Amino acid sequence: MNNLFFFFCLLFASLFKLSFSRGGFPTSINVSGVENCSFAASARHLFADIKVSLAEEMHLKRLEELAKDYMSNSDLENAIMSFNRRCSGISRVYSIGKSVLGVPLWVMEISDKPGKEEAEPAFKYIGNVHGDEPVGRELLILLANWLCDNYMKDPLATLIVDNVHLHILPSMNPDGFSLRKRGNANNIDLNRDFPDQFFHMNDDPGAHQPETKAIMRWLDEMHFTASASLHGGALVANYPWDGTEDKKKYYYGCPDDETFRYMASIYSRSHHNMSLSEEFPGGITNGAYWYPIYGGMQDWNYLHAGCFELTLEISDDKWPNASELPTLFEYNKMSMLNLVASVVKTGIHGRIFSSDEGRPIPASIAIKGLNSTIHARETLADYHRLLVPAGKYEVIATMPGYKSRSTRIVLGEEAMTVDFVMDPAITPINSFLQRGWNCSLPGLHLEVFFILVLILVSVFLCFLLKRRVVLNYPKQRQSKRSVLGV
Known part of the structure; x- marks a missing residue:
């Protein structure tokens, strides 16, 4: 009987060794003192591992059942194209890139003049950043169709379509959705894949995921005023900063903290019950105070492009039954x-012009006391600066080669238009030309005129020098002949 017991102990020990060798647990088991069967502790690890695997398997099966009533990636693409055909007068569809597995990242633009540059703010919504948070992709399709159905009928829908360029990316992570997991096809959390301000992570541009690169290119091409990404698992409007310098959890506000709190409160107060949260006062939270993260998309938007982005947790359940959508x-x-x-x-909104020709110039706009600057657009020189209403501000416009301009405003509850006309800076060359020449050259800058004059003088001097050489050449030959006695 003892021999049989010893045999079973050795058999189980060998089985445990095979299991642990690939799972990260110890690969050797002490079977000395067979009476005690000391591999029992390892057995507990194995059974716990099996329990976790079974739980994961059950979870995946549940998600597969739930996903049957959600749009697949193909369904989502068809819904986007169907929306565009139905609402072609106020929409266009374009792709900003592809996922790891080659799924196009489709964007719907909604505007009365889609695809055309206007002196209007641009806003973007991004859904499905995490593959296992699909509510956002469904809600964004519903939002696009609601705007289409209610344009010229509902005042708010009409205001948005006529005055904003709204860009909607329903799914940033289609691969993660199809795989039913948080990360993308490379198992990377896309909301940890952006360059970080506090730590040297994700600094290599070539190392970013294709989905991350697509977002970064998009921000370089489009001039977004504000944006939001839709997540699941909580009910709260989250705002920067998302991290802290020492990785500890505490409130760490960005320069525009008051404005972000105001934006988050707009979302929370307009929601059915977000503002009633017992966990998050007012239904809003500073990201670092909730829990710090690094490499997030929200902070990168604000730092890199001056785009005011919120992270919106819109459903306590990450994957609710589709009937709840x-x-x-x-x-x-x-x-x-x-x-x-x-x-x-x-x-505040406005445009910036040069005083000498009236042409638009892409100056920078800053608010005194806030360490934050936004830039007017290159082509139309329009800017759109979010600020808390009912405040006093000093607005400063700066541009290399121009004198800075500033103005003090009292901002009410509604938006204010603040345009700037900037004078070229007086350089020593300009000053000399203005005093000595006192000439008026419509359509030309004095600097350009001065350069042209220098070019003409140089050409004329070269001509005289060449002519002098040619005229002196016969005399030189005659002198040589005399010396040689020819």
Whole structure:
């Protein structure tokens, strides 16, 4: 009997060794003192491992069942194209790139003049950043169709379409969705893949995931005023900063902390019950105070492009039953609409021109006391600066080669237009030309005129020098002949 018991102990020990060799646990088991069967502790690890595997398997099966009533990636693409055909007068569809597995990242632009540059703010919504948080992709399709159905009928829909360029990316992570996991096809969390301000992570441009690169190119091409990404697993509007310098958890606000709190509150107060949260006062939170993260998209938007982005947790359940989606849309609809409308209804807006020719110039706009600067667009020189209403501000416009301009304003509850006309800086060359020449050259800068004069003088001097050489050449030959006695 003892021999049989010893045999079974050795058999189980060998089985454990085979299991642990690939799972990260110790690969050797002490079977000395067979009476005690000391591999029992390892057995507990194995059974725990099996329990976790079974739980994961059950979870995946549950997600597969739930996903049957959600749009697949193909369904989502068809829904986007169908929307564009139905609402072609106020929309266009374009791709910003592809996922790891080659799925196009489709964007819907909604505007009365889609695809055309206007002196209007641009806003973007991004859904499905995490593959296992699919509510956002469904709600964004519903939002696009609601705007289409209610344009010229509902005042808020009409305001947005006529005055904002709204860009909607329903799914940033289609691969993660199809795989039913948080990360992308390379198992990378896309909301940890952006360059970070505090730590040297993700600094190599070539190392970013294709989805991350697509977002970064998009920000370089488009001039977004504000944006939001839709997540699941909580009910709160999150704002920068998302991390801290020492990786500890505490409130760490960015320079525009008050403005971000105001934006987050617009979403929370417009929501069915977000502002009633017992966990998050007012339904909003500073990201670092909640829990610090690094390499996030939210902070990168603000730092890199001056785009004011929120991270919106819109459903306590990451993957609710699809029958709940219409209700979730109704709970979030006014929040999504009011957040987009805020880029038109609040803050300061304007354009910047040069005084000498009246042409638009892409100057920078700063607010005294805030270490934050936004830039006017290159082509139209329009800017859109979000600020908390009912405040006093000093607005400063700067541009290399021009004198800075500033103005003090009292911002009410509605948006204010603040245009700037900037004078070219007086350089020593300009000053000399203006005093000595006192000439007027319409359509030409004095600097350009001065350069042209220098070029003409140089050409004339070269001509005289060449002519002198040619005229002296016969005399030189005659002198040589005399010397040689020819």
